[in-house]
Amino acid sequence: MRGNTLYIVVPCYNEEEVLPETARRLGDKLKSLMNAGKISPRSRVLFVNDGSKDGTWAVISRLHGENSLLCGLDLSRNRGHQNALLAGLMTAKDKADMVISMDADLQDDVDAADAMVDKYLAGADIVYGVRSSRKTDTFFKRTTAEAFYRMMDLLGAETVFNHADYRLMSRRALEGLAQFKEVNLFLRGIVPMIGYATDTVEYERGERFAGESKYPLKKMLAFALEGITSLSVKPLRMITGLGFLVFFASIVMIVYNVVRWATGNTVAGWASLACSVWFIGGLILLSLGVIGEYLGKLYLESKGRPRFLIREVLDGERDDD
Numbered sequence: 001m002r003g004n005t006l007y008i009v010v011p012c013y014n015e016e017e018v019l020p021e022t023a024r025r026l027g028d029k030l031k032s033l034m035n036a037g038k039i040s041p042r043s044r045v046l047f048v049n050d051g052s053k054d055g056t057w058a059v060i061s062r063l064h065g066e067n068s069l070l071c072g073l074d075l076s077r078n079r080g081h082q083n084a085l086l087a088g089l090m091t092a093k094d095k096a097d098m099v100i101s102m103d104a105d106l107q108d109d110v111d112a113a114d115a116m117v118d119k120y121l122a123g124a125d126i127v128y129g130v131r132s133s134r135k136t137d138t139f140f141k142r143t144t145a146e147a148f149y150r151m152m153d154l155l156g157a158e159t160v161f162n163h164a165d166y167r168l169m170s171r172r173a174l175e176g177l178a179q180f181k182e183v184n185l186f187l188r189g190i191v192p193m194i195g196y197a198t199d200t201v202e203y204e205r206g207e208r209f210a211g212e213s214k215y216p217l218k219k220m221l222a223f224a225l226e227g228i229t230s231l232s233v234k235p236l237r238m239i240t241g242l243g244f245l246v247f248f249a250s251i252v253m254i255v256y257n258v259v260r261w262a263t264g265n266t267v268a269g270w271a272s273l274a275c276s277v278w279f280i281g282g283l284i285l286l287s288l289g290v291i292g293e294y295l296g297k298l299y300l301e302s303k304g305r306p307r308f309l310i311r312e313v314l315d316g317e318r319d320d321d
């Protein structure tokens, strides 16, 4: 029989405006699940402060003082959403039987957690929160995000469509995740590789409760590039394919030119020559760029730097549960 201690892990970067409300809703959610007997009284919410520049950690400390269900983890500096989430998951793994990860901004429907817990109790190891529509997203966010998933798929990075980082993972799944040692971390692509029994829960994604998005277009593009190059070598293979194509094209061109020459029709083809020089040059640069991207990854992986360092933990090890 599996245990039923739940941890909800929430990465927070400059979220002081929204945290009190998030804490209230998540605290209430834990209490109602406890009252229903679905989760143990040792369950907690774990806020991970990802090196915020505002008073996020002060807010977390205050909340922890007021309500022992709310815990905190302070990272040594800003390491980005994925690493902050990982830090939370790896900390919660040793105390919890199941962990739900969600964003601090209340865009993910807190009430979907009930269904996730039910599916865990029914035997699932990973439950993906999948948004049923993007009605509340702006047109720009919706189209860019959907293009993101399509492009990822095309380039060989398998992800769950319309699933972000709202998911439940069992302790067993987290122990599996802990064995993925890569420094270039893209959780959305790695979690499906773990396997075990999986399930999905649909929910409506709302608007950010307060504060502003920490994922501007620039970060989103970097995130997509990170995802593709960490998960798939398809771009490298596409370069090889492209190389073959250009090679065959040049053979055809040579044959054509020889025939033209033999039939005595040589024309000074400056334009086509210049064009092809630029074309080939561009292709080579692009291909080198892609190779460089992977090489850079390799370089970073070979260093094996820590993915996060913890400054302070406020945990729920108190006598009142």
Ligand code: UDP
Pocket: 010, 011, 012, 013, 014, 015, 050, 078, 079, 080, 081, 084, 102, 103, 104, 105, 107, 212, 213, 214, 215
């Ligand atoms: N976040 C983080 N570190 C960062 C950037 C973001 O921990 O460097 C957190 C942020 O506090 C939020 C989550 O990641 O809880 C998702 O960010 P956001 O809601 O701004 O992204 P969006 O929903 O706009 O894609």
Ligand code: MG
Pocket: 103, 105, 107, 208, 213
């Ligand atoms: Mg958000």
